[in-house]
Amino acid sequence: xxxxxxxxxxxxxxxxxxxxxxxxxxxxxxxxxxxxxxxxxxxxxxxxxxxxxxxxxxxxxxxxxxxxxxxxxxxxxxxxxxxxxxxxxxxxxxxxxxxxxxxxxxxxxxxxxxxxxxxxxxxxxxxxx
Amino acid sequence: xxxxxxxxxxxxxxxxxxxxxxxxxxxxxxxxxxxxxxxxxxxxxxxxxxxxxxxxxxxxxxxxxxxxxxxxxxxxxxxxxxxxxxxxxxxxxxxxxxxxxxxxxxxxxxxxxxxxxxxxxxxxxxxxxxxxxxxxxxxxxxxxxxxxxxxxxxxxxxxxxxxxxxxxxxxxxxxxxxxxxxxxxxxxxxxxxxxxxxxxxxxxxxxx
Numbered sequence: 001x002x003x004x005x006x007x008x009x010x011x012x013x014x015x016x017x018x019x020x021x022x023x024x025x026x027x028x029x030x031x032x033x034x035x036x037x038x039x040x041x042x043x044x045x046x047x048x049x050x051x052x053x054x055x056x057x058x059x060x061x062x063x064x065x066x067x068x069x070x071x072x073x074x075x076x077x078x079x080x081x082x083x084x085x086x087x088x089x090x091x092x093x094x095x096x097x098x099x100x101x102x103x104x105x106x107x108x109x110x111x112x113x114x115x116x117x118x119x120x121x122x123x124x125x126x127x128x129x
Numbered sequence: 130x131x132x133x134x135x136x137x138x139x140x141x142x143x144x145x146x147x148x149x150x151x152x153x154x155x156x157x158x159x160x161x162x163x164x165x166x167x168x169x170x171x172x173x174x175x176x177x178x179x180x181x182x183x184x185x186x187x188x189x190x191x192x193x194x195x196x197x198x199x200x201x202x203x204x205x206x207x208x209x210x211x212x213x214x215x216x217x218x219x220x221x222x223x224x225x226x227x228x229x230x231x232x233x234x235x236x237x238x239x240x241x242x243x244x245x246x247x248x249x250x251x252x253x254x255x256x257x258x259x260x261x262x263x264x265x266x267x268x269x270x271x272x273x274x275x276x277x278x279x280x281x282x283x284x285x286x287x288x289x290x291x292x293x294x295x296x297x298x299x300x301x302x303x304x305x306x307x308x309x310x311x312x313x314x315x316x317x318x319x320x321x322x323x324x325x326x327x328x329x330x331x332x333x334x335x336x337x
Contacts, residue, residue, distance in 0.1 A: 015239070028214070032207065039168060056247075072253050088297075095303040
């Protein structure tokens with residue numbers, strides 16, 4: 001049991017972190033906060049990948065001429081790409097938030113839904129009358 | 130040797146716990162400025178954790194991009210929108226069910242994963258040794274991550290550039306159009322005052 005704890009505690013804590021991010025995305029109506037939640041989720045996925053490549057007693061994968069054990073460099077490369085793609089999607093999401101605020105005057109999901117419904121209703125009334 | 134491993138374990142645990150606490154604080158705080166500041170702290174803590182996990186390149190990218198650029202972008206968004214969440218946070222039963230189910234499934238799957246820090250994990254034995262050897266002999270770049278990023282998996286980096294380009298185009302399309310605030314000021318009217326005078330009746334029509 002202790003062995004399992006020591007060998008997997010890292011994954012479990014990262015999964016808890018991931019679920020906190022997911023909960024923020026699901027439960028909060030504010031769009032900026034939703035994006036922050038997505039960022040938390042994203043960062044914990046990065047940490048999961050990187051901790052898969054960790055080797056106990058290993059060093060950062062930089063050649064120094066001495067024979068030594070390296071941590072796996074491949075996840076590092078993939079996550080470097082993922083971080084940059086992540087900031088690109090975050091900026092697109094934030095631009096959408098700014099645009100939604102311009103059109104609806106709010107960044108709360110509930111208010112946007114109410115505004116949409118009343119807009120639809122007035123459109124239907126206008127068409128029939 | 131054992132003491133050094135224990136130190137790594139302690140630093141690891143402390144940083145992960147701090148990350149979880151920061152995420153909780155982000156969840157509970159209503160003031161969005163504080164949320165953004167906490168996001169910066171979150172990125173910095175995760176950068177520290179990445180250093181302990183030997184991913185130094187990833188750590189400084191995370192510190193620069195996560196704690197730097199993304200914080201600036203979010204502050205810019207806040208300047209253009211609201212500073213506070215309108216509703217106080219309340220418990221969402223559906224959200225709780227979702228995260229308990231998903232979390233339980235993920236934790237149920239972890240025993241199949243290689244042990245943390247195992248040197249014989251499947252990811253390490255397949256292609257990585259040839260990358261390490263190749264970056265020493267073929268590419269002669271001491272940083273193995275750089276060698277893989279720019280050479281062995283160069284097409285990934287090309288795809289990344291395509292994604293950034295697409296996202297940039299999206300932002301320009303969403304926000305780059307001509308705008309006018311409540312005082313009738315727009316970027317175009319600032320640049321071409323005479324033209325905006327000539328088309329005053331037209332803008333009036335747009336507003337109605």
